[in-house]
Amino acid sequence: MITKEEVQHIAALARLSITKKEEGKFRQDLSAILDYVEKLKKVDVSETKETSRSISIKNIMRADEVSKFEKKLIDGHLKVKSILR
Amino acid sequence: MILTELTISQAHQGLKKKEFSATELCRAYFNNIESTNKEIFAFLALREDRALSEAKKADDLIACAQDFPILTGIPIAVKDNILVEGTKCTAASKMLENYVAPYDATVVKKLKKQGAVILGKTNLDEFAMGSSTENSWFGPTRNPNDLTRVPGGSSGGSAASVAGKMALAALGSDTGGSIRLPASFCGVVGLKPTYGAVSRFGLMAFASSLDQIGPITKTVEDAKIVFEVIKGKDKMDSTSVESQFPINNFQFSIKDLRIGVPKEYFVKGIDPEVEKIIGAAIKKYGEVGAEIIEVSLPHTEYALPAYYIINPSEASANLARYDGIRYGYSEVQNPKSKIQNLLDVYMETRGKGFGAEVRRRIMLGTYALSSGYYEAYYKRAQKVRTKVIEDFNNAFKKVDLIFTPTSPVLPFKIGEKIDDPLAMYLVDVYTVSINLAGLPALSVPCSGAGKLPVGLQIIGKPFEENKIFEAGKICEY
Structure with missing residues (x-):
């Protein structure tokens, strides 16, 4: 079973606030799922390469164009909502 | 004539012969929505005014054109994780409760270009994470076949809208079974296209190496019609590709069809009722001339x-x-x-x-x-993913299509699995490997099921949706 400290550590990494009550539930749920995926250790993958996607494509490019906000161009700059106040 | 009973091609013919107008068709669906959506809760948002003006536009086109696109005036629902410009797109999350889509997803653009009518946005598990549509922040969708049961998920609203005759067709998204499972549970047809076949531009990203958009429809023919419209390479989705396989006019003969049945899918955990109905469906294919071959996908349980x-x-x-x-x-x-x-x-x-x-x-x-x-x-899982793909490659050396149940269980009761995440995950046991391998797969309802529908899953080689459609039609007879 994963520990309370581990749950807190993951939550911090994931930028999620969780309550004390949720901590217990996360320990229980995550442990059950992690126990289940333990199965994967039974597969011999010593000679196997990873697959990150099912089709082989590489470096697909297109022009990066602003299409939507032209009318708000001010001196060549885009006007967007402020995020700091 | 009950307008909401028609398939896409029937509705198209009716519009062509001026038996009814696109506006009448659109209103017929809104009438059903008004009487049924309250108890089923398939839709999160309706766009009645805009839909009616789109229908009016379709009628104007139909009035002056001899020929018009097949989806002109066809009322379609869209899952609420796919953007429709100017309409709220919530992903059924509190996080996006008031988020308004700033542009159309490529698939929506393609539907609109054909003159389709977008009725509204359908319910889903929050951010498409779930197998029952109970994880929606706005409340669960109910299965039109039995209101005490779930419609499957995560595209439960889309499947329920079609099954409940509140939309003629719908779009869903499928990351691990989210189109096929609700199609199976609701008794409608659902296609997860090959990875890359349909643009995902404007679909909220969930698990990008697995996500695909696809149709949920009344019939296999309808699924084919919608798929033909939405597929294709899109410069806005770098993972999209153009298929080399023709959808129509290709050689298909049931006598030449080799159907693989993986033995690992018929083991402990399958509901005997599901096993019986799927067994009978597969037998029928044998009777009409297909060759049924047992195959092995050894890494299924991983x-x-x-x-x-x-x-x-x-x-x-x-x-x-x-x-x-x-x-x-x-x-x-x-x-x-x-x-x-x-x-x-x-x-x-x-x-x-x-x-x-x-x-x-x-x-x-x-x-x-x-x-x-x-x-x-993570790294080990990606290696096991390679093993799963190799299994399919080996099986497809011997067969053209693979047949399995879509789900090991019948639609379950609302609340039955919601507190046990692992039990919920296990419902996806027959669908996730298809996403890992990027293959196309269709869920089609089997005849012979009782009140609760059972879906047959037909899995094909990459970009061979055409074969899946032709084979799927046989299941409907």
């Missing part, structure tokens, strides 16, 4: 655990963008909030804006990707 590492890992990265700054819900706007600094904004926004299952997946994915665990979980 596909689900691999999926439940890869999926949350990708999700945890994709959902990092919901930070209280860029999109939707923000603790900054909460006057009672105790936030002190930027970190608090992230933590509190994400803690309050995401529901239980979304947070569970983010936690799981973050754990699997974290330093010290990456090799043991």
